[in-house]
Amino acid sequence: MPEGSYPPDWPDISRRIRERAGGQCECTGQCALHRGQRCQERDRKPARFASGQVVLTVAHLNHCKSDCRDENLLAMCNTCHLRYDHVLHLRNAAATRADYATADLFQEDPKLHPGRRDDA
Ligand SMILES: [Zn+2]
Numbered sequence: 001m002p003e004g005s006y007p008p009d010w011p012d013i014s015r016r017i018r019e020r021a022g023g024q025c026e027c028t029g030q031c032a033l034h035r036g037q038r039c040q041e042r043d044r045k046p047a048r049f050a051s052g053q054v055v056l057t058v059a060h061l062n063h064c065k066s067d068c069r070d071e072n073l074l075a076m077c078n079t080c081h082l083r084y085d086h087v088l089h090l091r092n093a094a095a096t097r098a099d100y101a102t103a104d105l106f107q108e109d110p111k112l113h114p115g116r117r118d119d120a
């Protein structure tokens with residue numbers, strides 16, 4: 001199994017990483033957003049770039065759930081985590097399916113950047 005499984009002390013690990021993050025998403029573009037800036041979303045605050053409330057989660061950067069080294073873990077808001085998984089999923093899919101239409105899926109959602117208009 002490439003993904004492995006969560007270690008028994010995962011709840012402690014997860015809490016430690018979210019404490020390291022200071023309650024703020026640690027994503028700095030891994031989800032393909034933010035342009036190199038750190039994500040502004042904070043745990044249990046109303047989401048800025050999505051609807052609802054932010055839930056800070058902990059992502060495995062290499063997607064191996066048994067690999068819980070600090071450098072493999074990143075506190076991510078639910079939006080970033082979902083996008084990050086999605087981007088990785090697309091990369092894997094694209095690697096195995098040459099005809100996979102990824103181009104439009106990689107484009108940023110304009111709803112996430114209401115201040116920017118490219119169609120002016
Ligand atoms: Zn985020």
Ligand SMILES: [Zn+2]
Pocket residue numbers: 027028029030031032033034039080
């Ligand atoms: Zn992000």
